[in-house]
Amino acid sequence: MDPRQPDAPSPESAILDLAAELARRDDLPDERWLLRFIRARNAGVRESGKHLKKRKLLPYFLAVEEREPNHWAQAGINGELRERLVRLLRAKPRRTASGVATVTVICKPWPCAGRCRYCPCDMRMPKSYLANEPACQRAEQAFFDPYLQVSGRIATLHAMGHPVDKVELIVLGGTWDDYPLPWRRWFVARLFEALNDGCGAAAQSERQRLRDLYRERGFSAVGERRAEECAGVQAPVATGELSYNAAWKRLYGTDSRWRALAEEHRAGWDRVEAAHRANEDAACRCVGLSLETRPDAVSEQSLYAMRWLGATKIQLGVQSLDGDRLFASDRAADAGCVAAAFALARRFGFKIHAHMMANLPGATPAGDKADFARLVDDMRFRPDEVKLYPCALIAGTALERDWKAGLWKPYTREQLLDIMASDVAVCPPYLRISRMIRDFSAGDVVAGNREANLRQAVEERLAAEGRPVAEIRQREIAGAEQDPDALSLEVFAYATAATQERFLSWQTPDGHIAGFCRLSLPNQGDVAMIRELHVYGRVSELGQVQPGAQHRGLGRALVEEACAQAAREVFSAIDVISAVGTRPYYRKLGFCDTGLYQRRPLP
Structure with a gap:
């Protein structure tokens, strides 16, 4: 070895030097500054495999923190300094800049009642989706299993430095209501069970168990092999000789492996409700669930x-x-x-x-x-x-x-x-x-x-x-810092066929939005509805006050204003279509669980 050859840079020393630099300055360096810092560390190291890489710094930091909880604190990295360091090292910060960590999952291939002429018919996927789409690739690699898709995604986001305690679930693929109800209940229950297990050892063990189970039953997560399995029906589908639904029946409907899964993947409402209850105080809470139909x-x-x-x-x-x-x-x-x-x-x-x-x-x-x-x-x-x-x-x-x-x-x-x-x-x-x-x-x-x-x-x-x-x-203000005292409350009113809608928003002097609430006042009935409440800014971990717009009382103020406006319009109560993971938040604001919603009486 050349004695003049510099040693491979240490991630430990790089992190400590970055923390020291952050402690000396008031601003947060940008991406270009960080890349220059890393390049300087790699100068003279000829073997690229020994280079310091940005994408490996945050996983190293978090792994050490999980293994030795006091390690970084003993080195003087805690509190605000830790948060600034994580922000600097975080990969793709835009992923959680809108206020939540979004996780998209894809349903399994299934017959579709539609026959739209432009709709793709990739037999590896539910109708209208293609195997090369990023979310579809992740779904195929996860055997279309909802637990594997969610658990794997939040583990990846966590490793990239993104908080995953507030998650919006987006379910895509085919038409939701075309799937059997027992399967739909199972699918959603497993989504929530994945969130409830979080990013710890139990989730990792369950992911491994599921992967082993699918492989033992002869399922493949390899795209090339899946393409080979579907090739026999894909060609006649492409020429129009065979419909997607007829091809599905040949490919999946008569396959004993898929039929066995269909019998197993069923659940009752009790399992869904149990998963919901557990999610109310879970480490990863569902703050929104979107379904496609x-x-x-x-x-x-x-x-x-x-x-x-x-x-x-x-x-x-x-x-x-x-x-x-x-x-x-x-x-x-x-x-x-x-x-x-x-x-x-x-x-x-x-x-x-x-x-x-x-x-x-x-x-x-x-x-x-x-x-x-x-x-x-x-x-x-x-x-x-x-x-x-x-x-x-x-x-x-x-x-x-x-x-x-x-x-x-x-x-x-x-x-x-x-x-x-x-x-x-x-x-x-x-x-x-x-x-x-x-x-x-x-x-x-x-x-x-x-x-x-x-x-x-x-x-x-x-x-x-x-x-x-x-x-x-x-x-949207995204992850930008905001002075709450500079925000003003704006109200935009508009009518629909059955309601009077009011869009309440916190806005900056230049018209950017820091948060909003959708208030719906029905033309008939005496119960108003909050259809959405959203505060922008980087995702903040539950219970922690961090920079950005969240956790500064903006959401509470919007709710109170919505209640006041509904009361002035002589509504007796107001409902909120709360997500499962936001139920505790609304209870603190005086809402009580009432059937499908949470309700608060109005004076």
């Missing part, structure tokens, strides 16, 4: 079941309100069906998340703009959140055959930017656009948008044109 599948019975499962938000595949466009796409739900689904969902207090698509068969740029304007202007609709994305042509769909026949063509980039910018510009202040693209890989898209940063391009277009934007996502 079609407008034509919505009924009082389905919404009642969703609420008992703990759901707080419903994602509805609207796609368009134009009858001709829907007919050309083989969509079953028309505008009247969508309006009925919205009215029912709002009556139950759910946050409504609509999916809209531009460039469907038969669409024009002008028609797409009018379609979205109708969604946000018409009192029968007016959702709280929207996924807005262009139709992409995926191989093996009926739309591909239309494209080859010259019956459909994708918009140009300029047309797309014009449509999307127009849609964002007409968004009211209470609406949040959560996504502008699907997570399809560029290789899966035969024709249409492949631009992963389409949203950024739209925002740049709006900024260049000087067009004001009221949409929530562009006004």
Whole structure:
């Protein structure tokens, strides 16, 4: 060994030096500063395998802390200094900047009652999803098991330095109500049981047990092998000779392994309720549960079941309100069906998340703009959140055959930017656009948008044109520090077909949002409803006061203002559609458990 060759840098010494640097300064260095620090440590070390790496520093810090709880405190790293160090080392801080750690899980492949022409039919996945999508890859590697998906994801987020004590669960894949109710109860119970076990040794042991169990039964988590298993039916599905449902029956419906799982994966309401009770004071609490369905599948019975499962938000595949466009796409739900689904969902207090698509068969740029304007202007609709994305042509769909026949063509980039910018510009202040693209890989898209940063391009277009934007996502404070005394309470009132809605928000002087509350005042009845309460800022660990907007009383103040406004409108009580993990919070604010909701009498 060359005596002049520097020793490999030590993560221990690097962390101690970083902590010393943070103790000397008032600000938090940025990512570029940290990378320069690491490069300086690696200078002269020829073997790249011995280099200090940013992604390994935080896992090392947390592992030492778990093994020796007093190790870093004895070195002078505790309290605020520890929090600043973790923030500096945290990977992908945007993941929890909106106030919660989001975990997406995918349901198993299952027959779908829809037959939309643009919908992908990947037999490895539930209908409309592709194996190359990130969440789908994680689901396949976890055998579509809900416990493995949630437990593995929160373990990864925890290792990246993200607090996981407040988790929003988003369940995607097919149509939720198409799955058997006993399976739906089992699936949700296992989601909560994974949260209840947290990130400790018990969760790690259960993950290993489950992986061993699936492998022993002959299931594979390897994408290539799954593709081979599905190859026999995938080809005729791609040519239109075989429907997704018929292929599913051949592939899964007659497979003794999948049928055995279907018999085992059943649960009653008692198991769901037990998992809920345990989650109320668990280390990882569920602060939101979103389920995905079609407008034509919505009924009082389905919404009642969703609420008992703990759901707080419903994602509805609207796609368009134009009858001709829907007919050309083989969509079953028309505008009247969508309006009925919205009215029912709002009556139950759910946050409504609509999916809209531009460039469907038969669409024009002008028609797409009018379609979205109708969604946000018409009192029968007016959702709280929207996924807005262009139709992409995926191989093996009926739309591909239309494209080859010259019956459909994708918009140009300029047309797309014009449509999307127009849609964002007409968004009211209470609406949040959560996504502008699907997570399809560029290789899966035969024709249409492949631009992963389409949203950024739209925002740049709006900024260049000087067009004001009221949409929530562009006004979130994210992880920025805020002075609570500089915030003002703003109220935006609007009407729907069955309610008077009020969007209460804490805003900075420049119009950014630090938190909001959705208050719903029904036209009939004397009980108001809080449909959503959200305070932005980096996720703070429960019971700890940390920088950012959370844990500064902003949420409590919004609740009190909502109660005061409902009382002035002569409502006798107010309900909140609380998530399971937020029940204790609302009890402290005077709400009592009442059936599907928590209720507080009004003076």
